[in-house]
Amino acid sequence: MASYLIRRIWQMIPTLAGVILLVFFLFKYFGGDPAEILAGLKASPQQIASLRQQLGLDKSVTEQLWIFVRKVLVFDWGRSWTTNEEISNIFATRLPATLTIMVPILILDVVLGTICGMAVAYVRGSLTDRAVMVITTLALSISFLVYVIVAQYVFAFRLGWFPVQGWSNSLWTNLSVYTPLPVLLAVLVGLAPATRLYRTFFLDEMGNEYVRTARAKGVGENTILFKHVLRNAMIPILTNVATQLPGIFIGSFLLEIFFSVPGLGREVYNAVNRSDYPVIQAVTIYLAVITMVINLLTDVLYKVVDPRVVFK
Numbered sequence: 001m002a003s004y005l006i007r008r009i010w011q012m013i014p015t016l017a018g019v020i021l022l023v024f025f026l027f028k029y030f031g032g033d034p035a036e037i038l039a040g041l042k043a044s045p046q047q048i049a050s051l052r053q054q055l056g057l058d059k060s061v062t063e064q065l066w067i068f069v070r071k072v073l074v075f076d077w078g079r080s081w082t083t084n085e086e087i088s089n090i091f092a093t094r095l096p097a098t099l100t101i102m103v104p105i106l107i108l109d110v111v112l113g114t115i116c117g118m119a120v121a122y123v124r125g126s127l128t129d130r131a132v133m134v135i136t137t138l139a140l141s142i143s144f145l146v147y148v149i150v151a152q153y154v155f156a157f158r159l160g161w162f163p164v165q166g167w168s169n170s171l172w173t174n175l176s177v178y179t180p181l182p183v184l185l186a187v188l189v190g191l192a193p194a195t196r197l198y199r200t201f202f203l204d205e206m207g208n209e210y211v212r213t214a215r216a217k218g219v220g221e222n223t224i225l226f227k228h229v230l231r232n233a234m235i236p237i238l239t240n241v242a243t244q245l246p247g248i249f250i251g252s253f254l255l256e257i258f259f260s261v262p263g264l265g266r267e268v269y270n271a272v273n274r275s276d277y278p279v280i281q282a283v284t285i286y287l288a289v290i291t292m293v294i295n296l297l298t299d300v301l302y303k304v305v306d307p308r309v310v311f312k
Helices: 002-029 034-039 045-055 061-074 087-122 127-140 144-158 171-178 180-206 209-216 221-259 264-274 277-305
Strands: none
Touching: 002 061, 002 277, 034 045, 061 277, 087 127, 087 171, 087 180, 087 221, 087 264, 087 277, 127 180, 144 180, 144 221, 171 180, 180 221, 209 221, 221 264, 221 277, 264 277
């Protein structure tokens, strides 16, 4: 296990290097001149040149690349170009709000998706199975924006059950008042594809020889489903969660914009509108690192779920 972890961590280095180079050159040559954007249309060439010098854009490409790499290595991205706020402070103050939305979505999505997928697989071929497949197909065909508009109108404006926007310094208040509606929306939207996919995982396992052998020995269906099928289906489920986790992270960004949550996603949205490159670059790099760490943790969880897994 230790040697495998060391080898995987070592393999992350060239991947991270490639991400750093890609992000740097994309913003360098395809993002436009930040000095001209920040200075405005009426700025003089002297003002633009002065701003370029302040931002370090007058240095050579090699020097700028080294400065960029050093920022990644020391976790110090300096200050925002537009607000002059420390980027480390942006992460420290905005990330908790993002996690307050993201973590419940992740937990509920996995738990409810697994339960629904298992339940539908248990009644495979029945009228209930067909009805659920039709409903999930219809749910997948509707845009997420439609869900947001309808939910805000019905549950917020008409019924008054939830506020459309707002946030506080109390975690409990946020969880009980401000996050239920966006979390409910995200879970409902994600439940349809999760149910269809996890149903497939369970049906694949239920068609294996060990299930028929257990039935031949007189083992009950519930025991087969919960003790054997569920455990073996957890590996593809974990794989799906690992691949979907960055998407859930980005999805929470959209919810922050729709519901005015002061999280990292809304900050990134504002940074894009202001061409605040350091903030965008920092989030992009750290999101890549998080994705690689999640993939590593998923591989470790394979061993926890199924001891037969051998790391090579």
